[in-house]
Each structure stands twice: as C-alpha cells, then as structure tokens.
Amino acid sequence: MKSLREVLDNKLTGLHYGNRILLPFGAHVLKAVVENDIVMDFSNAKKGAAYNITRDFTELYFYDYRDLSEVVTEYETIKLVCVENGKDVFTLSNHVKIALYLKEKHILEIEELNDDILFLE
C-alpha cells in the first residue's frame, strides 16, 4: 500500500461510489466534515461514518448520505483529519488535514489542505 505522503506528493487519486470513499493509503480517520456535518463518531453504529483499513486501501462510509456527489458541489470538499496507519496517533504532528474533491467517473482527488481552506481540528 502507498503511503499518505506518496499519494499527496504524486497527486494520486482515490475513488468514490455513492456514500463510499476509497483512499489509496492506510489511515486512521479522526474527524470528517461533509457539508456542515461534523463527523467524529466512527463507531460503526450505522450513523455518522465508519472506516476500514484493508491491505490495499482505506474505505470510508458516510451513513447519513446516499450519494456524496449529490451534496458536495464543484468548489466544496470533504475534509478529513487522519493519521497514517502505523504512525503514532497521539503525536499531533502526525495529524494530516486533507481535502477530497469528488470528480466525474468516480475519481476522488486528494490534496493536503492548504492555508486558504479553513479546517480546525
């Protein structure tokens, strides 16, 4: 599996299908924002969101949405705070903020959040 840094530096893309997102790296998700929903419950209780790290990717389900592409418009993003799998979650410098852009043909563009886009952990 690719590393988070490798994905960001090489502008590698993920995938999105309905309410499911596939990230081409392994990561623990600490916080997500879709529209104005702040999701911090990843307890897999069929509300909020849940993620699963497989051998090849990380998949993320948003239970409150049927199709994310219907609600996340052209200039909007899904924002995540995540920590690469294997790194220390408790070291704040390992927390990475990323923006996910939902593009056509299920392509998911992944960018590290720049200083312009406001996202407070």
Added chain:
Amino acid sequence: MINKFTRIKLVLLLLLPLDIISAFSNSGELQSVQHALEESHNLPSAIMVLPFVLLLIAIATGPIFYHHFWEKNYPKISMALGSLTVIYYLVILEDTHSLLHTFAEYLSFIALLASLFIASGGILIKVDRKATPALNSFILLFGAVIANIIGTTGASMLLIRPFMKINKDNIKPYHIIFFIFIVSNIGGALTPIGDPPLFLGFLRGIDFFWFVENVWYIWLPTVLIVITIFYLVDSRNPGIDNENQYSGKIEFSGLKNIGYLLIILISVFIDPGVMDWVPSLAPLPFGIREIIMFSVCYFAYKSADRRILEANEFDFEPIKEVAYLFVGIFATMIPALQLIAYEANVLGDEIGVGDFYWATGILSGFLDNAPTYLNFLSAELGKFGLDINMKLQVHQFQMEHVIYLQAISVAAVFFGAMTYIGNGPNFMVKAISERAGVKMPTFFAYMVKYSIPILIPIFIVVWLVFFNGHA
C-alpha cells in the same frame, strides 16, 4: 387606556390569522373587525393566510427537525404553497395587479441578494495577526459598518473566514455567535442594503437615507454594548500560548469584485422613482437596476478566481435556497399584507409603538425578518389609513410617524439575531463554521445560552429608552 389583556389580544391579532383569533375571542371589537372584513369584498379570505403561516413554520422547523427531507423538498413545498395564492388571486379575486407588483418586488429583492452573495464570494481576505480581544472587537465593529454597504450577507461571507482564521488556535462557539449578533444582524440597520427587510421597505417607498438619519442613535449604543460584552467574554478566554510568528499582513484577493460591489451599490439608486432620467421598462416586471445586478451575478462568477472560490468553498445552494423560498414567501404573504393593513386600520388607535416593536421583533426572531417587516409596515400604514402599495403614502408615513418606522426597522433587524433562522446569513455563518470543523450549539442552546441572556436585556433597554410610553 386599554387594559393589558386587550393589548395582548391586539398584538396576537397581528401575529395570527384572523380566523384563529376570532375563534377564541369573545371580544365585541374583534368580532366587529371579522364582520367588517367579511363584508369587504375586495379583501382576500382570512383562510388564505394559511399558506403563508405553513410556509414560515416549515422554514423554521425544516432545517432543524427534518433536515434531509427539507433539503430535498423545500423548492416543491415553497412553489406549491405559493401557487395556491397565485391561483386564488387569478381565479377567485381576478387580481393580477397585486401579483405583478409582488413579482417585480421579488425580482428586485433576489437581484440584490444574489449579486451581493456572488460578488463577495469572489473576495478572499487573509489576516496574519495574533487574535486579541481588541482585534476581534475591531473586526466585529468593522463588520457592523460594512454590513450597511455590502449587506449583512456580503459582510458575513467576507469576514467570517478571516475572523475564524485569526482565532483558529482558540476558537469557541461564542466567537461565531457574537459574529452572528453583530455582523449578520444588528450591524445592518443603517441602510436598505444592510438587511433584506429594509430593502423591502425601500422598494415600497422609504428613502434610502431615512434609516441612517433616524436609526443611527439607536444602532450605535446597541452595537457598542454588544461588542463590549464580547470584549469582556473574550478577555476571559485564556487562549493557547503558541510560538507562531505573525507578519501582521492583511491580504485582499479578488479586488475586482470590490468593483462589482460598488456597481451593485450604485445600481440600487438607478430607479425611475429615485432618479428622473432612468427609463422605466414597464410593463416588464424589472428595471435597469435589476438588469445591472443580474449582469453582475454573471460576470462576477465568470471572472472569479477559481482558487478564491475554492478557498471560500463557494456554493450556489444558499442563494438557490433563498430564491426558491422567497418565491413562496412573496406570493403567500400578499393576503397577509392586505388583511393586516385592513385590521390595523380598524384597530389603529389601540396599537402603540411598543406593541409594534415587540410583535415585529418576536416574529423576526423566529420567522424570516423580511416578510415580517413588510407585514408590520403594512399594519402601521393601515393604522394611519395609508396604503403600503402607494409610494407617496409610504413617503408621507416616514415623514410623519418616524417613531413607528424606527420601532419596526430596529426590531426586524436586531431580533433577527435571536435564532439561527431569524436572518439568512445566520444559517450561512453557522454552516461555514461547521464546515470548518467548529461544533456549533443546537437551535435551542443558541437561544438559552446566548441570545436570550445577552440580547433580550439589551432589547428591553432599547424599548424602554426609545419606544416605551409612545401611544
């Protein structure tokens, strides 16, 4: 002198459909109004206020209690309720004049809001300074002032992100809530551009500068008191010591959109009623002003810097929502406006300035303040036997009954801060904050913890000082 009970009933009469009031009332005077209304064949049936009431209830409850259903279906609900009124006026009353007049007013309203929204969405302000209570208070004061130039919507869109960014290390919900109080609401009481209710008043014939001339001495102490409270609260926030270096720079991007904002501001005056040389496009339901504003929408969006739109997470949804909801509001409020004006005419002597202040304020807090303002403007004009549809009579009213117009103008704008749904920008600011990861209080927590304990005492003082005791 009328007793307290009668006063309460009179205020209720302004708040609720006549049928409901009369059903629970044994007052002879109220029944006589009902009787007179039924006899008046030019007036719509009181039952036709129901679509308006239903729509306002839906707007108040939808985003909170059935969010996903509302998000998907609000255009259909608004259009369906609006259509009921349109069909009633076309088929039963055969009154096309009221409909066309309202449609023209709607186009002016949405042209202003959309152009301000889109033009300000293409501007990005970056402030690289350390947050202090003084700097935060200054930003709020600055926001209150520019809200009168670019609207509470424009000022909120422009300033909420830099305000959050400089406070990012220690942001608390109260930062956002005071921002909503001051920039998204109270600040915008000085010009018709400031807040939608005042713009509706301007369209009906109130002079552009009437508000700044007659409201500034209520606006200034209110803004300063709220900012002082913010300063005291913010000073008690211990903050987080960080070693960040600040350049002190303030950067503006998207400067050409400032030009677009100026065009919008100037175009407000391009109206045949304001400038003689401006041609009227009648019978078209719009004028040169609306053409300019809609053109600004197109060009401001097309020429906007993509990076700025991304940084602002620009989305048409908020303005689309306003456009759809206000089609329904403008249509369904036609009967309400006519009935309230009639009732106020009949009961005029017994409704005082304080009644108008509190009734306008309470409704503006829970419903949208723009239609509420128009309803009570209509009622005040009706009290003095004047007609809201006659610009000359509205002008006469602003000259002769200053305190009445002050009361509803101040109440509609100030009380919009009482809830998330009191004014359009409130919800937008809340949404922007949540998209940035700031957890905001719930609808009721906002009221119980912030707006009731902070704003209501201030609004009582405003009432005592400026409006109490005036018949």
